[in-house]
Every structure is written in structure tokens, then in C-alpha cells.
Amino acid sequence: PTTTPAPWRIQIEGGAEFTLAADEDTLLRGALRAGVPWPYECSVGGCGACRFDVLDGLMQTLWEAAPGLSERERKRGKRLACQSRPGGDCRVKVRLDPPAAGAMASRPPVRRMATLLARRPVTPDMDEFCFQLPEGDAGEFIAGQYALLYPPELGSPRAYSMANVPSERGSNPTVWRFVIRQVPGGVGSGLLFGLTPGAQLPIDGPYGHGHLQPGTRDVVCIAGGSGLGPMLSVARGVLAEPGTRRVHFFLGLRTQAELSAVKELDGLDPARLRLHTVLSSPSAEAPWVGPTGFVHEEAERTLAQPLAAHDFYFAGPPRMVEAVQEMLMLRHRVPFEQIHFDRFI
Ligand code: FES
Structure with missing residues (x-):
């Protein structure tokens, strides 16, 4: 089967429908940007929370061996939305999260080009990376959320949490800070540690449910x-x-x-x-x-x-x-x- 040009219409069994624009790279990110409460946790193929079934249409799998699915699930036709890209209009089956699951509803993730402002060591193998967002980008997020960073020359993103708080957005320009560990032999972190101030990097976010909640305890x-x-x-x-x-x-x-x-x-x-x-x-x-x-x-x-x-x-x-x-x-x-x-x- 051949792919058709975007935009693609994605119909979810039982009602919801959304459109994926040409630049949406995965089904999950397209759904979240459209405000659809698709379940997810890691966004990078590891947890299995975003699994779904294709009922109709062409869907490509980006990472065949993603650990988020067992062999058995794969054989039964299960897919991961964070590792799937439609090739045309599709009909899918997934159990959505309850609507307005807090952060997602008000802050759909945005993919933007950020500039590395500064880097400094935190420990012998961890650095703080401070990225400046483009002018006019408020960079809203809730304390504890994460973003996807696209290391240069690597097709797939890596997930890292912001270490600062959104109130720092009052600072001009808006910055997001990340504490990143250089993993021995890790390709993604190795490429990030090769960056020097002034480097440009796509950053997509915010994501994540493990963020700060109001409370009294x-x-x-x-x-x-x-x-x-x-x-x-x-x-x-x-x-x-x-x-x-x-x-x-x-x-x-x-x-x-x-x-x-x-x-x-x-x-x-x-x-x-x-x-x-x-x-x-x-x-x-x-x-x-x-x-x-x-x-x-x-x-x-x-x-x-x-x-x-x-x-x-x-x-x-x-x-x-x-x-x-x-x-x-x-x-x-x-x-x-x-x-x-x-x-x-
Ligand atoms: Fe974790 Fe897709 S969100 S595997």
C-alpha cells in the first residue's frame, strides 16, 4: 500500500476524530496537539501506555522492537501511538483518558527550535543545559513535566524533564533548564554533550502527568x-x-x-x-x-x-x-x- 499526502483524518472508534497535519511526526503527538486525551507516559516507546489497535488504514511503525510492547502483544497486532505514523486516513481503537486530564487540556505540546544558552557541570557526569525558547513563546508548563529533545543527526527524540519552574518564564527570554546525565555509550546524551552554546535544537513539550498538584500535605x-x-x-x-x-x-x-x-x-x-x-x-x-x-x-x-x-x-x-x-x-x-x-x- 502507498501513503497518501497529509493531512490525515484519524477516527477513533466510538466517536472522537482529529486531523494530523503534515509535520506531526507520530500519532501520539498529533493527538495530544489536537487536544485528544490519548493515554501516554514516556512518549519514547518504553512504557506501553499509548498502545492501540488499527482497525482500518495504513500505519507505519517507527521502532519495531520498542520495549513498550511484549512479543505477544505485537503478534496480536497492538501498536504504540508514540511509535506510529499514519500513511493515510485511519480508523483506530484506543481507550482514551478522561477528558481534560489537567495539564494536557490547557497546554498542548509545541515543537519549536530552541537555542542552547549555556551549559554548566552539576556532577562529573551531569550537566545543566539551559535552552532559550523562540521570542513570543511563553513556554508554559507545570513543575515536574518533561520535553522531548531531538539530538542532532538522531531521528528519535529523548525525554528529559525541566528542572526549573514556569514562573521563571517572567524572565526574558523564556528558558527551559534540563539536568542531563551523560550515559556511558549513550548515543542521545553523547550528542547532546557535544553541543556548545548557540546550538539550535528542536524541543517538543510539555508532556507528562507526574507534575506538581495543588494540595496541603x-x-x-x-x-x-x-x-x-x-x-x-x-x-x-x-x-x-x-x-x-x-x-x-x-x-x-x-x-x-x-x-x-x-x-x-x-x-x-x-x-x-x-x-x-x-x-x-x-x-x-x-x-x-x-x-x-x-x-x-x-x-x-x-x-x-x-x-x-x-x-x-x-x-x-x-x-x-x-x-x-x-x-x-x-x-x-x-x-x-x-x-x-x-x-x-
Ligand atoms: Fe510510553 Fe508510548 S507513551 S510507549
């Missing part, structure tokens, strides 16, 4: 590795509010060499912020008198019980995210509405 942020970025954003968001809720910030690092990351919390209101730094593998060669081990276990040890008296936000490596979920949901019965995170790969 104290907030717990648990950050592992580059999960520092979104947790900084959430903490800054809470402390920028006029309310009295406090932030218990648990920062998991590997060794003393990474302790420079603690400086990122300088300037946050010490009366409402309590920082706990935990090293997973401290070096015997340097002094360390603080806690060691898994960062979520330190949270479990030190937070006042019951844990359900807090709202939880967390970001970090997949194993940490799983361990925190298990601790909160299974061991401490923290209600699901008090648990906020986005699954990346």
Missing part, C-alpha cells in the same frame, strides 16, 4: 541520578507557592564525587525544605558521615508515619522508581492519587 521528593531535574522543579514549585507545605527532599547519589549536586538546592527556602542526601556506594578514600544505601529506604526510615500523610513525587532510574512504588503502594498503602511519577526508559 507536605511533599516528599525522591530523586536518583538525573531524576534530580524534575524533583528540583517540583520542590521549586512548592516553595514558590504562598502556602505552608514543606518539602522533604531525598537525593540519592553514588559517591562523594557527586556531592556537588547538593548545591542545586541552594537558595530554596530553608525554613520549608529538609534535604537528606544518601550515597549508595561511598568511597572509602573520602569522608562521609551521612546515610548510605538506597535512597527510598532512607525516606522510609526518616519520614514521620504514616507515610500517607505526605504527597510523593519521584524520578530516577527504573529500578528506583519501581522500588519506591512498591514501598508506597504495597507496604504503606499510600493512595494512588498521592503518588506522582512519569515512567521513562
Whole structure:
């Protein structure tokens, strides 16, 4: 079958319909831009939340082996909307999220060309990248949301969370900051670390549901590795509010060499912020008198019980995210509405 030129009409079984313009690169991003509450989490093929069926029409798959689908699901014809691009009008089947799922309804993602303003080291393998958005682009987002960055010469995007807060948009020009870890052998982060100020990069966003919610309970942020970025954003968001809720910030690092990351919390209101730094593998060669081990276990040890008296936000490596979920949901019965995170790969 041959593809037909865009725009394409996408009909969702049971009613909703939207149009994908020529420049929409995936079914998911087209749906979200059209305000359709398509379910998703990672946007990059890892979580499986955006799965759907094609009932009619031509649909191309961008990443055949995306881990978001099992072999069995693939054989049954399941697809991932974040890894699919229509080749013409299509009819699809998907269970949409409830309408007006908060952020999405008011802030559809925008793809724009941003300019790298500055880069500075946070730890030996993490840098803060500060991108300037084009003039007139308000860059609205909610603390804790993420964006898709398109590293040069790479067809597929990488997801990174903003580390600043939207109130910084009052600054001129609008900037989005990201804390990015250079993954050993990682192609995407390797290309980003090759960028110098002045470089231009497409940035698409905001995305994500694990963002800051209004509330009155104290907030717990648990950050592992580059999960520092979104947790900084959430903490800054809470402390920028006029309310009295406090932030218990648990920062998991590997060794003393990474302790420079603690400086990122300088300037946050010490009366409402309590920082706990935990090293997973401290070096015997340097002094360390603080806690060691898994960062979520330190949270479990030190937070006042019951844990359900807090709202939880967390970001970090997949194993940490799983361990925190298990601790909160299974061991401490923290209600699901008090648990906020986005699954990346
Ligand atoms: Fe598509 Fe995660 S696999 S949103």
C-alpha cells in the first residue's frame, strides 16, 4: 500500500476524530496537539501506555522492537501511538483518558527550535543545559513535566524533564533548564554533550502527568541520578507557592564525587525544605558521615508515619522508581492519587 499526502483524518472508534497535519511526526503527538486525551507516559516507546489497535488504514511503525510492547502483544497486532505514523486516513481503537486530564487540556505540546544558552557541570557526569525558547513563546508548563529533545543527526527524540519552574518564564527570554546525565555509550546524551552554546535544537513539550498538584500535605521528593531535574522543579514549585507545605527532599547519589549536586538546592527556602542526601556506594578514600544505601529506604526510615500523610513525587532510574512504588503502594498503602511519577526508559 502507498501513503497518501497529509493531512490525515484519524477516527477513533466510538466517536472522537482529529486531523494530523503534515509535520506531526507520530500519532501520539498529533493527538495530544489536537487536544485528544490519548493515554501516554514516556512518549519514547518504553512504557506501553499509548498502545492501540488499527482497525482500518495504513500505519507505519517507527521502532519495531520498542520495549513498550511484549512479543505477544505485537503478534496480536497492538501498536504504540508514540511509535506510529499514519500513511493515510485511519480508523483506530484506543481507550482514551478522561477528558481534560489537567495539564494536557490547557497546554498542548509545541515543537519549536530552541537555542542552547549555556551549559554548566552539576556532577562529573551531569550537566545543566539551559535552552532559550523562540521570542513570543511563553513556554508554559507545570513543575515536574518533561520535553522531548531531538539530538542532532538522531531521528528519535529523548525525554528529559525541566528542572526549573514556569514562573521563571517572567524572565526574558523564556528558558527551559534540563539536568542531563551523560550515559556511558549513550548515543542521545553523547550528542547532546557535544553541543556548545548557540546550538539550535528542536524541543517538543510539555508532556507528562507526574507534575506538581495543588494540595496541603507536605511533599516528599525522591530523586536518583538525573531524576534530580524534575524533583528540583517540583520542590521549586512548592516553595514558590504562598502556602505552608514543606518539602522533604531525598537525593540519592553514588559517591562523594557527586556531592556537588547538593548545591542545586541552594537558595530554596530553608525554613520549608529538609534535604537528606544518601550515597549508595561511598568511597572509602573520602569522608562521609551521612546515610548510605538506597535512597527510598532512607525516606522510609526518616519520614514521620504514616507515610500517607505526605504527597510523593519521584524520578530516577527504573529500578528506583519501581522500588519506591512498591514501598508506597504495597507496604504503606499510600493512595494512588498521592503518588506522582512519569515512567521513562
Ligand atoms: Fe508510548 Fe510510553 S510507549 S507513551
